[in-house]
Amino acid sequence: xxxxxxxxxxxxxxxxxxxxxxxxxxxxxxxxxxxxxxxxxxxxxxxxxxxxxxxxxxxxxxxxxxxxxxxxxxxxxxxxxxxxxxxxxxxxxxxxxxxxxxxxxxxxxxxxxxxxxxxxxxxxxxxxxxxxxxxxxxxxxxxxxxxxxxxxxxxxxxxxxxxxxxxxxxxxxxxxxxxxxxxxxxxxxxxxxxxxxxxxxxxxxxxxxxxxxxxxxxxxxxxxxxxxxxxxxxxxxxxxxxxxxxxxxxxxxxxxxxxxxxxxxxxxxxxxxxxxxxxxxxxxxxxxxxxxxxxxxxxxxxxxxxxxxxxxx
Ligand SMILES: Nc1ncnc2c1ncn2[C@@H]1O[C@H](COP(=O)(O)OP(=O)(O)OP(=O)(O)O)[C@@H](O)[C@H]1O
Numbered sequence: 343x344x345x346x347x348x349x350x351x352x353x354x355x356x357x358x359x360x361x362x363x364x365x366x367x368x369x370x371x372x373x374x375x376x377x378x379x380x381x382x383x384x385x386x387x388x389x390x391x392x393x394x395x396x397x398x399x400x401x402x403x404x405x406x407x408x409x410x411x412x413x414x415x416x417x418x419x420x421x422x423x424x425x426x427x428x429x430x431x432x433x434x435x436x437x438x439x440x441x442x443x444x445x446x447x448x449x450x451x452x453x454x455x456x457x458x459x460x461x462x463x464x465x466x467x468x469x470x471x472x473x474x475x476x477x478x479x480x481x482x483x484x485x486x487x488x489x490x491x492x493x494x495x496x497x498x499x500x501x502x503x504x505x506x507x508x509x510x511x512x513x514x515x516x517x518x519x520x521x522x523x524x525x526x527x528x529x530x531x532x533x534x535x536x537x538x539x540x541x542x543x544x545x546x547x548x549x550x551x552x553x554x555x556x557x558x559x560x561x562x563x564x565x566x567x568x569x570x571x572x573x574x575x576x577x578x579x580x581x582x583x584x585x586x587x588x589x590x591x592x593x594x595x596x597x598x599x600x601x602x603x604x605x606x607x608x609x610x611x612x613x614x615x616x617x618x619x620x621x622x623x624x625x626x627x628x629x630x631x632x633x634x635x636x637x638x639x640x641x642x643x644x645x646x647x648x649x650x651x652x653x654x655x
Pocket of ligand 1: 386
C-alpha cells in the first residue's frame with residue numbers, strides 16, 4: 343500500500359548552484375513519526391519545504407495522500423500542516439483569532455468546535471483570549487502547532503520544534519507530539535537533538551550532503567549500528583593495560599580502577615567471556631561489571647564520521 347507521503351528520486355539544485363538534495367526517495371506510512379537528522383546544511387529544510395510546496399524541486403516527484411504536490415497542489419497542501427522553526431505571531435492578536443485566521447487562509451469554513459478541541463488538546467484553551475505577546479515561549483510554540491492543525495491536516499511537519507528551548511519545555515513538546523500521535527497525525531520532524539529523535543520517532547532518517555543515507559526503524563538502527571560498552575571495575579587499580587592484553591581494544595578508565603571494552607552487539611562472539619578469563623589469568627580480580635548501549639548520538643556521529651573518512655580517502 344502506498345504511504346501517505348511518497349517521495350521518489352527527489353533532487354534540488356538552487357539557482358546559486360548548490361545541490362541541496364540528490365535523488366532522495368522514501369515512503370512514510372500514515373500515523374508514523376519520522377525524525378530527520380543531519381548536520382547543518384544537510385538538506386532537511388529543503389526536503390520539508392519541497393513537500394510543503396514552498397520550494398520547487400529540480401527533479402523527482404512527491405505525492406501526499408496520493409496527490410502530486412505540483413500538479414495537484416491544492417489537494418496535497420490541504421493535507422499538510424507546517425510548524426516553522428521561527429516563532430512569527432501577530433503580537434496583539436488573541437490566540438483563538440490567530441488559529442481561526444489560519445483556518446480561513448486554508449479556505450476552510452469556520453469551525454469553532456474543532457478549534458476549541460485543538461486549543462484544549464494543546465492546553466491553550468485557558469489562554470484563548472490572551473494576546474500572543476503575553477505568552478511564554480512554550481505557549482507560543484503551541485500556538486504555532488494549533489495554527490498548523492487548524493485545517494485538520496493529516497501530516498504535520500515540525501521543523502526543529504524544540505530548538506533553543508529548555509529541558510522542561512522540550513519535554514512538554516514531546517508530550518504534545520505524543521498526543522498528536524494518539525490522534526493519528528503523521529509527523530515528520532527535523533531535530534539536532536538526538537535524544538529527541540530517540541524519544542519520539544518510530545523511524546529515523548539520516549541526511550548528509552543532500553543524500554538520504556538511511557531511513558530505518560529506530561530499534562533496528564540502534565541494533566545495527568549500536569555498540570555496547572562494558573565497564574569492568576577492578577579490585578586493585580592498574581597502572582597500565584598488561585602487555586598480554588594489548589591490542590584487545592581495552593581502555594583504562596577511572597584512574598586505573600576500571601577497564602572499558604567496546605563490543606559489537608551483533609557479533610557471534612562478543613569476546614567478553616574470554617576477556618574475563620584472561621583478566622583472571624593475569625591475576626586481576628574484578629569487583630563489578632556493567633554495560634551501556636551506545637546512544638543514538640554515538641551512532642549518528644559514527645555514521646557521519648564514516649562519510650567524512652570516505653570523502654578524505
Ligand atoms: N534559498 C536558497 N538558495 C540557495 N541555497 C540554499 C537555499 N536554501 C538552502 N540552501 C543551501 O542548500 C543546502 C541545504 O540547506 P538546508 O537549509 O536544506 O539544510 P538543513 O539540513 O535544513 O540545515 P540546518 O540544520 O542548518 O537547518 C545548504 O548548502 C544551503 O546553504
